[in-house]
Amino acid sequence: MRRSLIAIVAALAFSVAVAPAGAATRFRPCAGNGDAVAFAANHRVGLGPGIECARVRVALDRSGALPGRISLRVERVRAPRRRRGAVFAFAGGPGQAATPITEGFAEELAPALRTRDLVVFDQRGTGRSGLLRCRALERANLLNAGREAARCARTLGARRARYTTSDSVDDVEAVRRAIGVERIVLFGVSYGTKVALGYAARYPTHVERLVLDSIVDLDGPDPLYRDTFAAVPRALDSACARGGCRSITADPTADLARLVARLSAGPMRGYVVGADGQRRAARLGRVDLLTVLLAGDFDESLRAGVPGAVRSALRGDLAPILRLARRGQAVEGEPFPPSLLSSALLAATSCEEIAFPWQRTAARAERLRQLRAAVASLPATAFAPFDRSTALASDLVRLCASWPQSVSPPVLAVGPLPDVPALVLAGRQDLRTPLEGARRVAARFPRGRLVAVPGTGHDVLNSDLSSCAQRALRAFFSNRRVRTRCRRPPVAFAPDPVSPRSLADVRPAGGLGGRSGRTVSAALATFEDVLAQSLVAAEAEDGSVRGGGLRRGRFRLRVRGLERLEAIDVADERALERALERLSIELRMDRVVYVPGVRVSGTLRIAALDAISGRLRISGGPAAAGTLELRGEGRRIRLSGRLDGRRVAAEDSLEGTVTATAAAARDPLGALRSRAGPLASKRSRPPAAATRE
Helix, strand or coil, X not given: CCCCHHHXXXXXXXXHHHCCCCCCCCCEECCCCHHHHCCHHHHHHCCCCCEEEEEEEEECCCCCCCCCEEEEEEEEECCCCCCCCEEEEECCCCCECCHHHHHHHHHHCHHHCCCCEEEEXXXXXXXXXXXXXXXXXXXXXXXXXXXXXXXXXXXXXXXXXXXXXXXXXXXXXXXXXXXXXXXXXXXXECHHHHHHHXXXXXXXXXXXXXXXXXXXXXXXXXXXXXXXXXXXHHHHHHHCHHHCCCCCCCCHHHHHHHHHHHHCCCCEEXXXXXXXXXXXXXXXXXXXXHXXXXXXXXXXXXXXXXXXXXXXXXCCCCHHHHHHHHHHHHHHHCCCCCCCECHHHHHHHHHHHXXXXXXXXXXXXXXXXXHHHHHHCCCHHHCCCCCHHHHHCCHHHHHHCCCCCCCCCCCCCCCCCCCCCEEEEEECCCCCCCHHHHHHHHHCCCXXXXXXXXXXXXXXXXXXXXXXXXXXXXXXXXCCCCCCCCCCCCCCCCCCCCCCCCHHHCCCCCCCCHHHHHHHHHHHXXXXXHHHHHCXXXXXXXXXXXXXXXXXXXXXXXXXXXXXXXXXXXXXXXXXXXXXXXXXXXXXXXEEECCCCCEEEEEEEEECCCEEEEEEEEECCCCCCEEEEEEEECCEEEEEEEECCEEEEEEEECCCHHHHHHHHHHCHHHHHHCCCCCCCCCCCCXXXXXXXX
């Protein structure tokens, strides 16, 4: 049921009454916020002295049916020059607090902030704007939290319906009026683009221009993931670009479809190895595969691992895909601290406003019946390379199937989008907010420009290592022509090979033959796999990185000199280069098994990011037992020692892991933006979205 025109006018009138035109909101230095005193980013991008804070009070329910108000935490960074407006920046989620990343917004939006203030506020129910909390939901895995979400809905009561995008859009207007700015620039990331689009449609006369990064449209997201399924072939082909999968597969999408078909008979079971070296039972289902692909939006190494891991699974070797699935579940499902992400707000916004194919007042069993009927009416091609069952088991369906929705759905848009300049940014490998949706939105703006960045997933400005999106942003705010074509950035992670099932699958090292040659190659492959995993493993309390081998064993990696890197201003490239050259990495392996039956132990050191030295001990029934010394720089590795009592010497090459790591680390923005690995600076802001949107 749509809200009547009279009700809409009344609601707008109420919001005006809450924050009348010309109301002066006083900003002060943020209490207890060190950034207000020493805002390091200001010195790099030429902004003012610090972050100022204020409060804007808005009604919980603008219709007046529910009492209460919400105090919105608002932060502002003043422009250093003559001011002409403001940029409002919206975070993702829904549920992500925005003020913890004000500095990140300031760095990214620097081209717009020379003559405009930056305004960031925690949307209602997030951060320090009346944080919405449900303790059980905060502890749950958000990929399967339906029971906790239903309990949360009962706890929130009727107010759960007042935390929608529509409410946030009116909050934006209240903040705009309170600070006395006539026209604003809207910048949104992921779910934040939905807020920006909603504001532009409802308050078009107050919009100067928009920057939309990773689009969630006004009617999105699709709870059946059809837009994601349609984008999977493009993402897989991109991961295999430039012949990267030549030795793996001729058609990664067909391989994925074959694995999905096999999983229709039930999940496959195997094991993963923990950081303690112990095996733990694991299973792989169709939704687990989808989770891996979605998690790849934030992690290029995950995307690179999919084609080879799927191929290995089709050959009966589940270890690689189960390891990817474990990482994917950690990215997608693990709870964030409530101060950064309100899972209660995420559930309330998603379950109240997403257009599920069921009646809002139906009970859970009837909802699921209606859902199955709706999915059955669609062609199988709508879900390829996955299937109907994958869509029926989506995280959004699980989250909201038992949520007691309000009778009237929220009304978001009330008019056409304004004819203003709009820059739309999309990652060509983004599966949660695919490129096709960005194209549709850009086409609705007469002056819209779409920049699609190759080799990039979600949250483009924060993950584009080619700087194409940053150049487009500078041109957009300088009123110059925006170049919409981007070069593909260098590949930081080449596609992982199909994992060997035995020593016989390993090619002998250069200059050697037989078992000794294969053992040398197996030891080198084990080292390379461990090094790649160390870049994405979780950091322990002591600052080290620990993980398990693919099949057995464990490893520990320490980075020495990292504290010098973290203390350096990223704008000082010379100092950053010197600090990087002083870094050293120590990698210890304890009976790690990558090739079945071949155990590798030892300590290796990497100096200046690419000079390698160390000793490995090889054991195991299939292997030629003994010791190998490693020396090398870059890709070339020299190995010498004794195997099976005989002296051996060989030279071989890594597949690029070490050199790719060095290249990524030497890119200051790339190092600071990376979400994974011990070389990443803790100053990088968190991903714009923790879940589907």
